[in-house]
Amino acid sequence: QVQLVQSGAEVKKPGASVKVSCKASGYTFTSYGISWVRQAPGQGLEWMGWISAYNGNTNYAQKLQGRVTMTTDTSTSTAYMELRSLRSDDTAVYYCARDLGMTTVTTTLDYWGQGTLVTVSS
Amino acid sequence: QSALTQPASVSGSPGQSITISCTGTSSDVGSYNLVSWYQQHPGKAPKLMIYEVSKRPSGVSNRFSGSKSGNTASLTISGLQAEDEADYYCCSYAGSSTRFGGGTKLTVL
Numbered sequence: 738q739v740q741l742v743q744s745g746a747e748v749k750k751p752g753a754s755v756k757v758s759c760k761a762s763g764y765t766f767t768s769y770g771i772s773w774v775r776q777a778p779g780q781g782l783e784w785m786g787w788i789s790a791y792n793g794n795t796n797y798a799q800k801l802q803g804r805v806t807m808t809t810d811t812s813t814s815t816a817y818m819e820l821r822s823l824r825s826d827d828t829a830v831y832y833c834a835r836d837l838g839m840t841t842v843t844t845t846l847d848y849w850g851q852g853t854l855v856t857v858s859s
Numbered sequence: 860q861s862a863l864t865q866p867a868s869v870s871g872s873p874g875q876s877i878t879i880s881c882t883g884t885s886s887d888v889g890s891y892n893l894v895s896w897y898q899q900h901p902g903k904a905p906k907l908m909i910y911e912v913s914k915r916p917s918g919v920s921n922r923f924s925g926s927k928s929g930n931t932a933s934l935t936i937s938g939l940q941a942e943d944e945a946d947y948y949c950c951s952y953a954g955s956s957t958r959f960g961g962g963t964k965l966t967v968l
Contacts, residue, residue: 774905784956
């Protein structure tokens with residue numbers, strides 16, 4: 738069965754960086770993309786970006802350009818999302834999700850990780 | 860990049876039907892048939908309910924249906940059940956990026 742298992746909760750100080758992992762199993766990792774979505778406490782969903790596990794191409798949300806980097810390790814079927822220069826409003830649950838698009842974003846996110854809480858506080 | 864517009868809340872009684880709208884622009888909903896809908900219960904990850912405007916993933920009840928007209932997409936839930944009470948988010952492709960709606964809280968009375 739398809740599973741996406743994310744790394745554990747993180748507490749970071751403002752200005753620091755965080756790297757969240759998302760280990761996939763139960764499917765051919767390189768046949769899909771991975772999107773990252775975050776949700777601030779009590780707020781809605783915010784798309785952060787997408788990476789093709791096939792060729793490593795990425796699309797990032799404009800507001801995060803320059804602060805976010807998404808990568809994959811096909812040898813371990815793991816996707817990573819790194820966010821730098823953290824601010825208090827980056828406090829959120831971060832989700833990875835399988836995107837049906839192998840080479841382009843599709844918005845069809847059919848399997849989701851369990852979420853990783855990142856808290857940014859001094 | 861503005862979020863898609865959804866009503867903050869809708870409600871209905873068991874057995875009734877409700878529709879949640881999702882209004883975008885000609886740059887997103889109006890230009891692409893890549894609209895999806897997600898259900899989220901408190902403390903849980905979102906679940907895909909509808910993709911590509913009107914397609915249902917395997918395992919999703921046929922009480923859920925999707926449609927689109929112009930810049931507005933809609934999710935209809937028929938035969939409301941208590942377990943349908945949740946937050947619902949629409950999502951649209953917007954030309955190499957993706958936009959979510961602000962979310963709609965569905966209350967089953």
